Amino acid sequence: MPDNKSKPEYQTSSNTIAIKQIPVDQPPSDKRSVTKIQMKQQKGRFQKIRTTMNTGLVLLFLLLPFITHGGRQAILFDLEAQQFFFFGTSLWPQDFTVLAWVFIAAAFLLFFVTVFWGRVWCGYLCPQTAWTFMFAWIENRVEGNRTKRLALDKAPWSTDKLLKRLTKHLIWGLAAVITGCAFIAYFIPARELYLDIFTFNASFWVSAWVWFFALCTYLNAGWMREQMCLHCCPYARFQSAMFDGNTKTVTYDAARGESRGPRKRKQETKLGDCIDCNLCVDVCPTGIDIRNGLQYECINCGACVDACNETMEIFGYRPNLIGYFSENALKGKPKPIFGSTKFIGYGIAAVIMFIVIAIDMNGRSDIQLNVIRDRQQLYRETTDDMVENSYTLKIRNKTQQTRYYRLSVDNPELFTLSAKQELVIKAGELLDYPVTVKANPLMLSGAQSPIIFSVSEVGHSETAVYQETNFFGPIFLASCR
Ligand code: SF4
Ligand code: SF4
Missing domain, CATH: 2.60.40.10 (Immunoglobulins)
Structure with a gap:
């Protein structure tokens, strides 16, 4: 394995601004400004975890409204009766403090997890990610892999292109309508709703809401995708405030990877471990190059980790040139035994909120x-x-x-x-x-x-x-x- 410790050309001392010089004839590695992102499908350990979690989340969202308890839908926000039914418990508007506590507790729990695992929520549990990857998977099935999709984008209109595009949009549309129905099924009993929608017997307002959410899903997961994370999601903007030196985020080990450069397998070289295959960029749903350092666009999905590990294996290098590392771990600093002050603080706040919920629920009268x-x-x-x-x-x-x-x-x-x-x-x-x-x-x-x-x-x-x-x-x- 090459052992090149030379610094990349853009690394400077910590109190100066890092500058990377890009020759005028070299295209920028950040492809967002150049082309529409055509994400390469990636397999690997983290993608298996993410797919399993996303599939579970989507199935849970779709199936929960069909679960009954005591003869009625187990989870239902009955707006007309102003009640929220949750497995035999009815919450009235005056009980909604409990829901407020639940949201606050969930926020603290999220902050607690973020201090330790960075934006793991974004990568593995956020509905935006789950639906985006689901729509990308449909696209991949219908139009083929990334290379074929890029070729199809450039190809002139033909029957084949038209058929592929039509099929993709029809499947996306169906998935979006089912998502719209599933969402409204938390407000209107699910069985009647699905029957009414698919037999065109639903009332104007019910149909309007279903179509509205279907349209939002279609545009969001089919077209906007990473734009939602980059420009609309506030969490992406303030999550870095929760980070500390021990937060694990997807990071490129620049000391090991640079200087990057292509080579043949088993070829002796003075270069770093990065063979500049660009796979980490090709698989990235937000189109960034993680080798440029921590970026707010990174949703911590781990696709680049799997892609790079695949390359490392092919070249016989040790894995995790890109991995879930903390800043301190990369610098060789020891981890504090009980975690940082932020970690402990958010943990205590989450526990307190769960105790408040328990007390509130216990003191609730029927x-x-x-x-x-x-x-x-x-x-x-x-x-x-x-x-x-x-x-x-x-x-x-x-x-x-x-x-x-x-x-x-x-x-x-x-x-x-x-x-x-x-x-x-x-x-x-x-x-x-x-x-x-x-x-x-x-x-x-x-x-x-x-x-x-x-x-x-x-x-x-x-x-x-x-x-x-x-x-x-x-x-x-x-x-x-
Ligand atoms: S940089 Fe890696 S972890 Fe971050 S969004 Fe892109 S693929 Fe996912
Ligand atoms: S996948 Fe790994 S080897 Fe390939 S360019 Fe990215 S960091 Fe370098």
Whole structure:
């Protein structure tokens, strides 16, 4: 193996700007500005991991709406009923703090992973990457490998070219419509939706939304691809703020690879290990040359790692000229035992957020109670010298089954509830329940006495929810006391 330690011509000391001189007759290695990216399909260890994860993600997205739980779609955002069903749990708008916590926890978890593994989310789990690679795979199947696709691009229009392009766009279109349906199926029951869409029986608005998301998918995964990552995704811009010297990112080992240059197999040379085959650029979905150093366009997909390892094997060199390295590892610095401050900080923040979610979920009640006092009249005097106040109780059954409830007020020696105390409320129903409470004015502690309403499931007193309000009586009685 050649052992060339000479520095590349553009490497300078750390406090100066790195400059690479490109001769005028040499085209730039960054092909984005020159041609449309025709990514070469790559096989290898990291591509196997990525394909498996992306396939799992796509299948999960498509199939989740078909899973049922308790006779209804397990995951459904029912916008009309303003409910989110998640495997037997119903979340109402007032419960959406839980969703906010979940998003915050997910963000911290993402930051935590990013500090350690760089943009591994972008490369392996981001839907943009999954759909882009899926559409690129379809393109590769229909139009052939990269060389054939480049030739087809340049070829004049013919029946063969037209047929290939038509087939590709039809398959892309079908994949996009299925994606649009799958997305809307999280808002409208999936079985009805697919049937209605494919039998052209869906309502105007449902069809409009499906076609809108289908169009977005088609344009995004078929045409825009890396442009989304380069120009639209904010994560690409701020992810480097999370990096530290121990973050593993796809990196070219310049000290080992330079000076690059072509050679024959087994040929003795003073060059570095990079044979300048350009494969790492050809397989890159964002069209960059990782040999130019860390770039925000790199989504850490590992395609160049697999491509370069293939070349290294052919030339009998050791693998990982391009690999998942940290800056410190390349400099030979030791890794801190517990990770960096950022790593520990994001980890602690994620754990705290998961604890908050657990506490929030645990404190959540399946009964919602709101007590509204009659605003027309403070109190009424009855013929038996009692005073009565009127209230409207708004009781919601937040579960997905019909439930039986018991209504009560505290201090039953003082307050008498004149209403049926056992109620039946259907799943998800909000009951407006007018009640009257009577009290002996002589027993009241003042013109205004606190009263607590409670509602619990029959036989489950631990489910009780309470709300305190006021009971009003005559003022003169209070002042005489
Ligand atoms: S440089 Fe390598 S890891 Fe980065 S996007 Fe391109 S192929 Fe993927
Ligand atoms: S794939 Fe490896 S050997 Fe080929 S150009 Fe890229 S870094 Fe050099």
